[in-house]
Amino acid sequence: MSALCVINQVPATVGNLCTGCVTKLHTTVLQVPRLLVELDVTITKQARQTTPGAGGSGGERALVLNLAASDAADKVRMWLRAVAHLTVANGEPVPVGMRDLAAWTARRLSAAARHPEIADYHSGLVGAVADGWRSVDRAPERRVVGTCDCGGILSTTQDRAEVWCPDCKVPWDVADLLEMRAQKLDDKVVTAEGLSVIFRSVLRVSLTAATVRKWVERKQIATVSEKPSTFRVSDAIATWESLHGPLPGRKKQEVSEPA
Template sequence: MTSTCTICTRDQADTAYACPLCTDRAYRDLCAVVGLADAARDTANGLVRYGPGTRRTDIDAPTPGNLTAATVLDEITTTLTTWARHIATERGVDPPTGHDPLATAARWLATQLGWLRHQPCAAEAYDEIADVRRRTVRLADRPPELVLVGVCECGAWIYGRADAAVVPCRHCDRRWNVAQSRDTLRRAMDDKLLTAAQIATLAARAGHDRTRVRNLVTVWARRGQLLAHGQADGAPTYRLGDALARLNTEQVDLAG
């Protein structure tokens, strides 16, 4: 039997309410939330701030008005934890628990999409998941006062003060001696595959102009100076270490 996806109206080969493509998009949305949860929480806790004149160009403007970062974090966390509790109740299983409710709920929901796509509430759930991703990106994408140290063995990004000797991983609670572990952390970071936008965001946190870096990555790729390795959200991804190396080379050339 076939049916029509209630989200994108595509025909599909089974009777689910959401098609595989929409389900894949929801999965990527949830993975993005997991990856940005630390940065979003830092913003809510006042560990990061906007610099003068900072603005994003590829997504909606950050939430203005009377909604503080902490309020936004509470709202998006409540959205995902509510869906997690609903699904757990429907399936007769325990809801997820963890030290970071936002990341925990997002990570668990990503494992439930195969069931969720067959439920009448799939369209509503996928829409709210996409909204959580958009709001998490807006919340997390602030140039921080913290610096990027590297990537933990668990895969989480690690931030800390520029002069910190030891930094904790907020995902697995492992503590890293920055001086002793710098090579390990940096190698893991260099091997990350990111889009031009993601590379530009990380570069901005190191003091670079975000728009300029994003344009440079696009130019390098077009010239064959930076090789793509796969895709994410329909955009090509590049090895972060290769992009940063080119950026450092360009800075040396300009200085010379």
């Protein structure tokens, strides 16, 4: 009797997977570069919609970010790297860029399919990509304002003060959601690529992932974790401001004097 696919229990044809599951994984891997571009557009569009124009009141609103799309992009990158590393031999170099990594991984899925834990990686990447597409804000008149406690994506039109979760039907106040997202931005932990998106779309200055890596080499910023390297947004802002001066439109944090 032939071995069964660890996903849907039909006869396996490639390692621990059947032909259908290998095809699904291959298609999902190749979707990643395009999905990340769409998520980047969603994040940027959200910033344009929520950042006040000249003469607007206050600078805090400029920190509003579509964290749902940003979190989705981070998870997609994480799971693609995880699947890719199932195929790596000792000491073998792995592409860094997502486009190169996706193409490289797609050519090596037969090796990944032989891994005993491929079921978890398969569901992880497929699920992350599906969530990513749900986070893409395709309608120009709508905006993503956050994520429900149940995980549902909360999106609404510009003029609505309340939004209902499409999954669990719980109502949320839009203003409260946007304020929470603004407060969370400084503590958000992202990759160098994520910092680049945040600085460009929200803080309105150019910061490349390569510059962030140079900061690491010069010990100008500390990583929160390695493989992949991640950084706290507040640390990146502090490094930028120490090198270039205060960011425009950003309210300086007040520090209480000791008693």
